[in-house]
Amino acid sequence: MMEFFANNGSALITAIGEHIFLSLIALALGILVAVPLGILLSQFPKTADIVIGIASVLQTVPTLALLALMVPILGVGKIPSIVALFIYSLLPILRNAYLGMSGVDPTLVDAAKGMGMSTGQVIRKVQLPLAIPVIMAGIRLSAVYVVAWTTIAAYIGGGGLGEFIFNGLQTYRQDLIFGGTIPVIIIAIVMDLTAGYLEKRFSPKTSSSEVETDYA
Template structure:
């Protein structure tokens, strides 16, 4: 096992970098699209059902099939993989954003209205901060999913750790499979840890918690 790492250490780090880059770009794109969309959908229950339903249907498309569908549109390589992973990242972020915004207590929203806040101010200064923990939990879930699914991107020439896993399966090389799998697990755990820290940072501190600390 260690001999494989000694002989292929630099290539393994390169594959990890590719894997992380693909996953990060897909997750970032999913967050940029899904969070504002989730906020917008809270204004119309009827529209939200159709949009969330459509995104849910996209989630059910098999990973390899979706990657194959990207090839006629974007060719092979990293771009179609990023687009496919972006599509898969949408549902947990979109749904959690929608649920989180709707879950803000009505009395808090009424207080914000009483202070003369506009709708935009209510959203960005009150609702989004209070819904941030729920939104971040959706982003954390999407992050872990995307890193796991990114292994399949090697089928369309996107590189990453999937190259080791599937090449190992083709030639029955156990070491190659193991050293493709372990870094994926590490990346997923690392991403969940970092996003968990971000979730703690953006979680509002209540007055009772402040009093307990003091």
Template sequence: MIESFFKAASDFLVDNRAEIVLKTWEQFYISMLALLLGIIVAVPLGIVLSKTKKVAKIVMAITSVLQTLPSLAILALMIPILGVGKLPAIVALFIYTLLPILNNTFIGMQSVNKDLKNAGTSMGMTKFQSIYLIEFPLAIPVIMAGIRLSAVYAISWATLASYIGAGGLGDFIFNGLNLYQPEFIIGGAVLVTILALIVDGLLSKVEKWATPKGLRIER
């Protein structure tokens, strides 16, 4: 049983080498572009919301509602608006990456010690300088945690993008389901997991590099 499983897995890897590279790139491209858009929107928005708590409650409530919608339903809703392919998949994944990044940015900015902010103000710093030089650097570990979580979400959910013709490793999984070929299902799932682990590991290096030295936790 185990021997036949490994043989089927090795045959899958050998027989589909070129397609594996292409599908892995599509999965990476779709999810990382959605993540990049999420960072561009959610980080500045989270910083602004940390200064306006009343508005923050409304925005957080809206993004939380969007997060509860099934990912497949959002993909389906994109079809009448943007058609099929990579664009609607990227937009749908972008929506899903927003909440963790936005929430962690807000929490990270709020958790900065008030004494440090007051010290910056007493030194003559403007609000922008305080954010740029004190609050944001100190909030980076929390913000990066949200980004890493969103990255794993995006890579996992990008598998469903196959349903709307966006490609990716989901093609292997759904082809395996349709053709009753377990090696395609297992191979696709394992490749998605490996890709998510690699990206999370790379982002952990970025987090360590971006975090001020005094706040770094050696692992």
């Protein structure tokens, strides 16, 4: 183990940094696009079925195939890797944002409208706070997926820990395989725990009756 770090420590640290960078950028883009889109689609259920259906189809495309499709368009490197990972990050966040918003008790929505709130106010002050746990669950799932999928980015020069794994497979070196796999697992666990903490941190702590009082 010490010999492995002595020979590959610098490259491993660089790969870990690249892996985290690719994962966070793709996830951040997914959140910025999917959460507002899911909130918007909650107001148009028929359109939501079509959009989520398209996202589901994209999700079925194998990761390696999608990365290969990026090459003729964007070339190789980090940019096509981020775009492909961003596309994969969308579905869990989009679906949960839509379900979270749509799943808010209709009586709360009706009560808020009865108090004179506009549609925008109902979304911001009633539906969105109550949908946060479901939305965060989608982000949490997407975060773990993206960390795992980022290993494939090495196939098109995206960097990351996938380089260790694939080099190890090609040269039959278990130390390189474990050296790439173990950090990926650790990063995924850290991302999951962090997202779980944020989920609890931003989830409303009030009961339904208290929520109605607060929004009054």
